[in-house]
Amino acid sequence: MRDATLRDVAELAGVSARTVSNVVNGYAKVTERTREKVERAIAELGYRPNVLARNLANGRSGQIAVVVPYLDTPYFAELLQAIIPRARERGYNVLIDQTDGDPAHERELIRRGARALLFDGMIFSPLGLAQEDLDDGDPALPLVVLGERTSNGTFDHVGIDDVAASREATAHLIGLGRRRIAAIGDQPYPTGEAAQLRTLGYRQAHAEAGLPVDESLIIHTPRFNRADGSGAMRLLLDRADPPDAVFCYSDLVALGALHEVLERGLRVPEDIALIGYDDIEEGRYSNPTISTISPDKVTIATTAVDRLLARIGSPEPLPGVEVRAEHKLIARQSTLGRAPR
């Protein structure tokens, strides 16, 4: 049996071929009743519109890629929760890729032409890339970068003010009277550009309060995850002079650190106060709940999608813009304690 054609569908549904095409392409001007008739005919005939042929003709795939280091990091999962519906609302599918933060994989993604026609543009949260790698990317790829980078003028960048946010988190601990404040999550250059902004904010808060920084309290971790937070906390608690507070560079790190503190029979925040970063849902249900820096994820997600679609739709390359989303500090039990206040 030959495959059903658009004309077959039109005939069975009793509408014009143009109307079938409108339904298939998702144009809004079709009435609900007509749409249903056409869809019934499509189902009955097993008709498959040739999406690839259509994309080939108009040079678009109707897909955007969202590339994150780790999909099982709740921050990215929560961001995707806002990115996917926004993209879908605007008629785009989302293709998701994860890089494991591997610099080679990340470089390949922004350079290699091989994938270009599979997606029309990319929202990218790099981890392993240095700024110069980004500067070296394909200038023809519509690109929006998330996280702690700077636009070089060929792509858009959406993020929060990480230095200010980290300064506020550290100042919150200083304001509670803590004086031996550790930092968990620093990373060396170049992978660690994100982490280094947080360390900078941590240093600035100390300087503003006239406090010295004990360099031995700044702990490097390969990733921002629970295991690394727990491992770093173990090192800190094994010292003769443990800290009385910790600024953790992500909520996952804070949750790992919290677990280690409680396993040792110490109290949070009485013995050690903890603050995280990201405001993931898990930190609102942990025991105690986690104080954190809350980035405006919905604004980050919707702005990233809207900027990307603007770049995709523009006949000329648009100049890159820096978009700064809001953040706020949310103090919970891990710094304020459980007592009602």
Added chain:
Amino acid sequence: MRDATLRDVAELAGVSARTVSNVVNGYAKVTERTREKVERAIAELGYRPNVLARNLANGRSGQIAVVVPYLDTPYFAELLQAIIPRARERGYNVLIDQTDGDPAHERELIRRGARALLFDGMIFSPLGLAQEDLDDGDPALPLVVLGERTSNGTFDHVGIDDVAASREATAHLIGLGRRRIAAIGDQPYPTGEAAQLRTLGYRQAHAEAGLPVDESLIIHTPRFNRADGSGAMRLLLDRADPPDAVFCYSDLVALGALHEVLERGLRVPEDIALIGYDDIEEGRYSNPTISTISPDKVTIATTAVDRLLARIGSPEPLPGVEVRAEHKLIARQSTLGRAPR
């Protein structure tokens, strides 16, 4: 300037057009040195192989879709962690979609031909669909279904034995001497087919131990998330006769319930023992850690990908198979307590 062609790349790299084609298509027989030469030439010329044209020619998109109800559910995020590398290893990109468990959206996905050429097959974790909806799906779509469904012979199904696992979880609580065991997560038909298997296991464990089931201890929740777990626990603790243990239908539900118990100043497991389901990483770091049913996620993920690619590659439709992955009960602090044993 005209776009670079495959021939331009071959000339610049000093290799044959066939070799460029081999590199672009990712064939393994190219030496690393040749691959690098070709990739350098591709980058230099800004060459974009016409992926869509190639897909059009062979009728494949090189993409598989993975469709889950919620991306911010750690169980699915962890499963994707294993699905994506497996698919990539076998030369496929993964397109991810989330349905929010909406039955209409889910039905559309397995019926609508409009998306067919965007992906070659689908790994689908339905939530809102009844079994008969699945039976009604497009038989030409290569499909692997995850979760608590049964193959009707036109698709593969990969899951664990949910009834047995739920029976074991409940029996674990009974074995610890608990007698008023609540269940959080039951859902009505048809959405609740997954949940109903767990309730069945819960009932079987009671029957096997010769214990009656108190129907009022079976709590319905719209979703398997933290908020619903916490809300259900609130209802249970507000009763004159609260339970002494709870079987939660997911770890997220258990983590929400745990939060509510501890907020009230009660102890886990002394006052209330808790067991979850899924073995997500969060339950290994919570305080206390969560006892759980651990499905073999790696086997589920790799089997799903392998079965799907077999279906995609087969010239004739393959008969649907049922694949049952292993599970095990992992007892942690939320049932055994913190004391070293």
